[in-house]
Amino acid sequence: MDIPYTVTARPDTGLYNGKLGIWLFLASEVMLFGALFTAYLFMRLGADDGTWPSHVQSIPLGFTNTCLLILSSITMVYAWVALKERNLFKYRCFLFATICCGALFLCIKADEYHDKWMHWGFMVKPEAIDKYRPELTKLDAFMNFIPSMGVNGAWEVRGHLHEKDEAKGLYTIVPDPTFHPYSLGGAAKPAVEKGAGGEEETITIDKTDLVRPAGNLLPAYGTYYAIYFTVTGLHAMHIIGGLVVMLYFLGPGSRMYKRNPEQLANRIEVTGIFWHFVDLVWITVFPIIYLT
Amino acid sequence: MSADPSDHSHDAAPGHDLATEAQHAREHARENNWFFLGFFCLVGIAVLSYEFTANNRWEIAALAVARCSYIGFFMFMLFRRFNYIFAAFLFTALFFVGMVFLSWWDSTVPGIGDPIAIQADNPNRSKN
Numbered sequence: 351m352d353i354p355y356t357v358t359a360r361p362d363t364g365l366y367n368g369k370l371g372i373w374l375f376l377a378s379e380v381m382l383f384g385a386l387f388t389a390y391l392f393m394r395l396g397a398d399d400g401t402w403p404s405h406v407q408s409i410p411l412g413f414t415n416t417c418l419l420i421l422s423s424i425t426m427v428y429a430w431v432a433l434k435e436r437n438l439f440k441y442r443c444f445l446f447a448t449i450c451c452g453a454l455f456l457c458i459k460a461d462e463y464h465d466k467w468m469h470w471g472f473m474v475k476p477e478a479i480d481k482y483r484p485e486l487t488k489l490d491a492f493m494n495f496i497p498s499m500g501v502n503g504a505w506e507v508r509g510h511l512h513e514k515d516e517a518k519g520l521y522t523i524v525p526d527p528t529f530h531p532y533s534l535g536g537a538a539k540p541a542v543e544k545g546a547g548g549e550e551e552t553i554t555i556d557k558t559d560l561v562r563p564a565g566n567l568l569p570a571y572g573t574y575y576a577i578y579f580t581v582t583g584l585h586a587m588h589i590i591g592g593l594v595v596m597l598y599f600l601g602p603g604s605r606m607y608k609r610n611p612e613q614l615a616n617r618i619e620v621t622g623i624f625w626h627f628v629d630l631v632w633i634t635v636f637p638i639i640y641l642t
Numbered sequence: 643m644s645a646d647p648s649d650h651s652h653d654a655a656p657g658h659d660l661a662t663e664a665q666h667a668r669e670h671a672r673e674n675n676w677f678f679l680g681f682f683c684l685v686g687i688a689v690l691s692y693e694f695t696a697n698n699r700w701e702i703a704a705l706a707v708a709r710c711s712y713i714g715f716f717m718f719m720l721f722r723r724f725n726y727i728f729a730a731f732l733f734t735a736l737f738f739v740g741m742v743f744l745s746w747w748d749s750t751v752p753g754i755g756d757p758i759a760i761q762a763d764n765p766n767r768s769k770n
Contacts, residue, residue, distance in 0.1 A: 409689060416685050420678050427671045434667035436660065633681050641692045 357612045368620040376627050383631055386584070390577045390638065398498040403574045404642055406567070411462055412640040415455050419629045422451035426622045433615035438607055445600050445618075448625070452593045459586055466567040466575070470511045470523060473504035478559035482507070485553045491525035500561035511566070512552050519557035521564055578639055585635060588628045595621050680716045687712050710734045 359366050365373070394402060429444035473496070474482065486493055486507065497503040509523030557564060569576040599618060606614040687708055696702040714730025 409693065413685070413689055417682070420682050424671075424675060424678055427674045431664070431667045431671045434660075435664045630681075633685060636685060637688045641688055 357610070357616060366616055368616055369623070372620045372623050376623070379627060383581075383584075383634075386577070386581050387634065387638070390581065393573050393577060394642075397573065398496075400494065400496055401498060401572075402642070403572070406574075407578075407640040407642075408462065408465075409640060411458050412636050415458050416632060416636050418451045418455045418458075419632050422448045422455075423622075423626050423629045425451065426618075426625050430615060430618045430622055433607075433611060433618055436611060438604070441607075441618075442600060442604065445596055449593055449596050449600065452589055452596070456586060456589055456593075459582065463579075468511055469526075469567045470509060470521065470564055471567060471571055472507045472509075472521065472523075472555050472564045473499055473561040474507055474555065474559055475500070475504060475561055476502050479505045481559065482553060482555065486525060489525055489551050489553070490527055491553075492527060504561040507555065508567075509553075520554050521557070522552050522554045524552050581635055581639065585628065585631055588631070592621070592625050592628055595624075676719055680712075680719055683712045683715065710737070713737055 353367065355367050357366065359369075363370055425444045425447040429441050429448060432438075432440035432444055476495075479493075483493075485491075492508055494506045495503060496506055499506075507523075507525060509525040511521065512524055513522040514520075515522075555564070565571050567575055569579045599614075599621065603617070604614070606617070690708065691705060694701075694705070696705055710730055713733045714727075717733045718725075718730075
């Protein structure tokens with residue numbers, strides 16, 4: 351039994367089945383992401399002064415990802431146009447280009463996650479910071495005093511983990527440089543400066559000098575990282591979902607072209623609507639989470 | 643209306659003119675390109691404003707022109723019946739009013755002021 355209105359629109363709704371379905375689905379998605387963005391806003395407004403991280407994301411990488419998604423939205427539309435022109439080869443080329451952009455986006459995101467995994471933060475007691483201050487100053491390292499941390503506040507020091515000695519409770523890090531470590535004009539990665547002898551400039555932090563246990567920049571480290579991983583992780587899952595669907599339509603799903611090219615064009619149009627939505631969500635995520 | 647599963651007359655797409663439909667699809671794609679360009683400009687200006695600190699009046703003016711041009715461009719896409727100059731003028735005026743409102747909101751004026759600033763001044767504010 352064939353299902354009606356898979357190619358032409360129902361007269362009462364003006365939409366074919368797939369399009370009606372995707373818009374209903376996107377309505378629920380808007381509520382999901384809307385709730386998360388609202389949660390972000392409330393947490394940002396409720397944060398104590400000086401506790402909300404700033405300049406901790408790589409702007410060049412985030413901007414590259416934005417460009418990739420915008421480009422992929424354009425190629426997605428041209429894949430649909432190619433089907434309307436009944437040009438299967440062109441369709442496959444544009445869909446493949448879209449998949450490549452999506453895959454590249456995920457690779458960059460994975461690199462950013464790995465960077466967070468390798469990055470550690472330390473809340474140093476105010477009475478202990480003088481032990482580290484000369485070296486940190488010499489390296490022009492990032493230091494941020496957080497008054498609300500612990501009893502008398504704490505100095506936050508961040509850096510790329512070089513070595514960890516669990517038995518002695520010592521962490522050797524290559525500290526982040528002061529301010530704008532990720533900006534367009536600065537280094538894309540945390541500073542891994544070389545000393546005069548070619549060795550890395552590191553400092554060693556003792557865990558007894560910390561207000562709380564050291565940790566890498568994952569959700570448990572702070573509210574900002576929790577919402578960052580939740581929103582970008584959920585968005586990445588949507589990208590993966592879209593890629594799975596597109597890979598299907600690039601491979602076995604494209605067999606429909608011989609049987610019913612118009613229906614395949616509709617399926618690609620619906621996939622494209624979803625992909626544009628994912629693009630739009632990223633365009634919202636990028637300014638609020640990266641440009642903070 | 644009926645949605646009889648055995649009735650497929652509507653899926654036959656009577657008078658199906660492939661050439662016209664393909665032309666329509668190409669026009670749709672071109673419209674989309676402009677729309678995506680609008681989003682790209684939005685993100686581009688956001689990054690520029692974030693990264694670039696204006697040090698003199700010319701740089702401030704350049705940023706303002708970039709923003710106003712973007713607003714005009716985006717609104718021109720949405721409301722084609724307005725010309726670019728009118729759209730830029732109209733929406734720059736609206737944008738200006740919005741900025742006045744936001745600066746008011748960012749003040750400590752009771753009733754409309756910024757909740758962060760007001761909270762910070764409150765000695766009973768909880769510290770976690």
